[in-house]
Amino acid sequence: MDRRIEKSKKAIMDALTSLMAEKDFDKITINEIAERANVNRGTVYLHYVDKFDLLNQCIEIHLNQLLSSCMIPQSQEISRNSPKADMLQIFHYLEQHISFYFILLTNKGTPTFRDQLLHMVQEMISVHLNRQNILIRVNKDFLVQFVASATVGIVEWWIINEMPYPAASMVDQLWQLFEKVELVNP
Known part of the structure; x- marks a missing residue:
């Protein structure tokens, strides 16, 4: 796998985990995940169908x-x-x-x-x-x-x-x- 893709996916997963430490999963949005991961919202959707897919893969x-x-x-x-x-x-x-x-x-x-x-x-x-x-x-x-x-x-x-x-x-x-x-x- 391309290192840039790997780096983006790790940043997205880390962002989800850090947000989950602050609030319930149900209240987390893709925009918040993207912002925390320092990626575009489209990058999140490039790798994951939605936040549930992201959670399952994580x-x-x-x-x-x-x-x-x-x-x-x-x-x-x-x-x-x-x-x-x-x-x-x-x-x-x-x-x-x-x-x-x-x-x-x-x-x-x-x-x-x-x-x-x-x-x-x-x-x-x-x-x-x-x-x-x-x-x-x-x-x-x-x-x-x-x-x-x-x-x-x-x-x-x-x-x-x-x-x-x-x-x-x-x-x-x-x-x-x-x-x-x-x-x-x-």
Whole structure:
């Protein structure tokens, strides 16, 4: 991709994020985004259909960066790390990028992020269950939904409350809960 295009897209995404730190997504206009990014309104529309498309692409990029930086497989590939080590990498990544995730989780009008995060966690849990020979006593879909919802809820609570516990402590606590629901072998 042309560096100028890349630079413009980054400026536009950064402008959206900084505006979301100041006000609700629903109240942000394309004009404000363009002004903050120091680009023409037409440049925003050149890359994005509307502000919702911009938000979705921004979320997708950040979640993909989370996945790639933590080396978490998106398919049936085997991770080089244990699931607990992968989880710790996720929490460390979230710690390093707290401002972005805090904005998305606290801004009214952005449930899309939580939905996409939930979907990502559901896929990761499904992959883990498919790899392991764990005897599941309940419906697999039910278990995936339950554990993913609980995990995202804990992550959301941790970020919104400005990380009251260290990442390693969060992972240890979650891991103990996973052992209780027999998601992992103790």
